[in-house]
Amino acid sequence: xxxxxxxxxxxxxxxxxxxxxxxxxxxxxxxxxxxxxxxxxxxxxxxxxxxxxxxxxxxxxxxxxxxxxxxxxxxxxxxxxxxxxxxxxxxxxxxxxxxxxxxxxxxxxxxxxxxxxxxxxxxx
Numbered sequence: 274x275x276x277x278x279x280x281x282x283x284x285x286x287x288x289x290x291x292x293x294x295x296x297x298x299x300x301x302x303x304x305x306x307x308x309x310x311x312x313x314x315x316x317x318x319x320x321x322x323x324x325x326x327x328x329x330x331x332x333x334x335x336x337x338x339x340x341x342x343x344x345x346x347x348x349x350x351x352x353x354x355x356x357x358x359x360x361x362x363x364x365x366x367x368x369x370x371x372x373x374x375x376x377x378x379x380x381x382x383x384x385x386x387x388x389x390x391x392x393x394x395x396x397x
Contacts, residue, residue: 277313279371287376288323288362290349305348307366308375311338318369321351323362331356338372 290305311317317340320333334351338344348356348364356362366374 277371279310279312279368279373281368281371283366283372283374285364285366285374285376288348288364289360290356290358306345306377307348307364308343308345308377309338309366309368310343310373310375311340311368311370312373313370314340315370316340317372319372320367321346322365322367323351323356324364325360325362333367338368 285307288305307321309317309319317338319336319338321336322333323331331354336344336346366372
C-alpha cells in the first residue's frame with residue numbers, strides 16, 4: 274500500500290537561468306529544474322506559474338506527473354512562452370493531488386560549476 278505524501282501548493286521564491294554556459298550541451302547547460310515526486314496512486318495534474326519583479330506573471334504551464342513516478346522539468350525547456358534568460362523570477366507549483374517539490378540549479382557560466390538544490394516551500 275502506497276502512502277500519499279506531499280502538499281498541493283509549493284513555491285520557489287528564487288529563480289534565474291543564466292544566459293551563458295561552459296561545457297558540453299545539454300548536460301552542462303546552465304539550468305533550473307523543478308523535481309516533482311508523485312508517490313500517490315493517482316496521476317498529478319500540475320500547473321507552474323512564473324512571477325517576475327517587473328511584469329505580469331506568465332500563464333500557467335500544465336504538465337502531468339504519473340502516479341508513483343518522478344518528473345524533472347527544466348525551466349529552460351518550458352515553452353510557449355519561453356522563460357527569459359538572465360532574469361529573476363519565482364514560481365508557484367500547484368497540483369490536484371499531493372506531491373513533493375525540489376528545486377535544483379546548475380550554473381555553468383564558469384569552468385568551476387556550481388550546483389544547488391533545495392526543497393521548495395510547501396503551503397500547510
